[in-house]
Amino acid sequence: MTAPGVGIRMPVSAQASPVAAIARRFSLALLLVVLNWGLVVLERDSYHDTADGHVSVVDALYYTTVTLSTTGYGDITPVTTSARLLNALLVTPMRLLFVVILVGTTIQALTERSREQFRQSRWRSRVRGHVVVCGYGAKGRNAVRALLLKGHPADQVVVVDTDPRALAEAAEAGFVTVTGSATRTEVLTEALVHRASTVVVALDRDDTSVLVTLTARQIAPHVTVVATAREAENASLLRQSGATSVIVTSETAGRLLGMAADSPDTVDVVEDLLSFGTGLDLVERDVLAGEVGHAPGELAPAVLAVVRGGRRYSFDDGEVAALRQGDRVVQVQGPQRAGDAQTGVQP
Secondary structure, eight states: OOOTTOEEEOOOOSSOOHHHHHHHHHHHHHHHHHHHHHHHHHTGGGEEETTTSOOOHHHHHHHHHHHHTTOOOSSEEEOSHHHHHHIIIIIHHHHHHHHHHHHHHHHHHHHHHHHHHHHHHHHHHHOOSOEEEEOOSHHHHHHHHHHHHTTOOGGGEEEEESOHHHHHHHHHTTOEEEESOTTSHHHHHHTTGGGOSEEEEOOSOHHHHHHHHHHHHHHOTTSEEEEEESSGGGHHHHHHHTOSEEEEHHHHHHHHHHHHHHOHHHHHHHHHHHSTTSSSEEEEEEOOGGGTTSOGGGEESOEEEEEETTEEEETTOGGGSSOOTTOEEEEEEOTTTTTOOOOEEOO
């Protein structure tokens, strides 16, 4: 069951939306009313109104609505043969079609609701190892874009936000969305954080990011939490709250600006490394069996760092002079090799 105030929404289907289908049905029903109204107006002298004996244009509209809706009060009736034939041959089929449209719209709305509930239930039963992105602003959208470039399926990304427009964009892009504040336990529970592999906290307020990190860590102690901080002094708070990795946006931007002042080409290289799928890429991968026992410097392409036991070492650190099974290496690779684990040892 969805908690009060929490809404989960599946990705927008490639089929026409139910709102558009209902709008079309409503337009057709309105067209039937207008056509029927016009026929009655043309033949209004053939009708009798028990109130005053005269059928006005407004009376014709009233008669049309009560007739098509099968209400039929009987206060206005056709009295000539032509009017009765018109009702029998044209108005009655219109009345039946009008009822079919109303019933069909109701059935479609109920069917769409049942289908959505079924999709949600099936997704909940199957999803494992997904990524929960808290905040779909500029940082969140770029984080999701990088995930997709690295091969994450769109249906394995869950976006949590409070902004209806951001959530509509995310659903349109093919992501599951959850409406609500990520600081609330029930919201992250609805996003199935306890089954997720990673939580990305991409919010604009550091205090909110700390609360989200604490909440995620409470629900899923072993999930990887990556977060952004606007100010460097708040990075330690995020780490203490359980963030696995913290990106300080203001500090990072300042460093790049300072670097660009003296060496703009260096900044271009850094941007290239951070833009996955074009030019050079930074790739983290497991050490292959054939690489065990070799020094990081013997691998090609170049190794920048080695991760062992959850700790990162520089490639020339004596602690990682020989690679072991279970180590992970961070390499610079060209686009033709990015994502390809078949790297080798330099001869």
